[in-house]
Amino acid sequence: MSITADTLRGNTDTIILTLLMRKDSYGYEINKSVQKRTKGEYGFKEATLYTAFKRLEQNGFIRSYWGEDGPGARRRYYSITEAGRRQWEESVKDWEITRALLDALFSVDYDEEA
């Protein structure tokens, strides 16, 4: 696993929730959105993605339904729940805290006597 992916670990769920805040979506599309937002620098491995959906649904943060039969392969759509929105709020706050912690911990200019 690359270092980037390791730092991203555990944020998969929040990334998915962020995209579902916008609109209902399905696995393949969500992954394309991630790739677009990161200019191709990051994308989920499929196994990671579908494990995350399962976890999120089990936790009650998302709900799923099969898309209408149109042309193309069948799609399982996901929508975020109220609990999911609350979880998202918390996770983003948490990210901001963690980001500040790591910025401090990676600083070589820190004054130990402060």
Add this chain to the structure above:
Amino acid sequence: MSITADTLRGNTDTIILTLLMRKDSYGYEINKSVQKRTKGEYGFKEATLYTAFKRLEQNGFIRSYWGEDGPGARRRYYSITEAGRRQWEESVKDWEITRALLDALFSVDYDEEA
């Protein structure tokens, strides 16, 4: 595991390297420094800390030696190697990239059509 700890996962090694860039140190002291820098918000679990030392030493990023016998319990000191410094540079660059990725991925204001 708290969300914070999960995001921090994989950054343990870099945190340790950062502190060793400053001066040689030992487990207990390193952990105290982490707590000080994060104003008590974060600290390693001992098991995490000592596994990290092992990993870092096996990778050639740090070297260890027993401290002079003084009063108090014996201490195993660690010093960062040249390879460790290079690794640190890379990891911090990586953190900056990942930080930007997550900031983008957690944004609800992102323009999908951009």
Add this chain to the structure above:
DNA sequence: ACGAAGTACATCGCCTGTCAAGGTATTATC
């Protein structure tokens, strides 16, 4: 003198998220 708390190191075994590898099915393109 004695017990508690602090300093300091170390290991074992479990848990969790990631991912390589494999599989299924449909549609579009050449």
Add this chain to the structure above:
DNA sequence: GATAATACCTTGACAGGCGATGTACTTCGT
């Protein structure tokens, strides 16, 4: 009719974090 793209899913292994536990020495309060 083959190839690529779309779309979903599962299994098993791996790696890092951590709870629990153990060792040993020192300091401090009473």
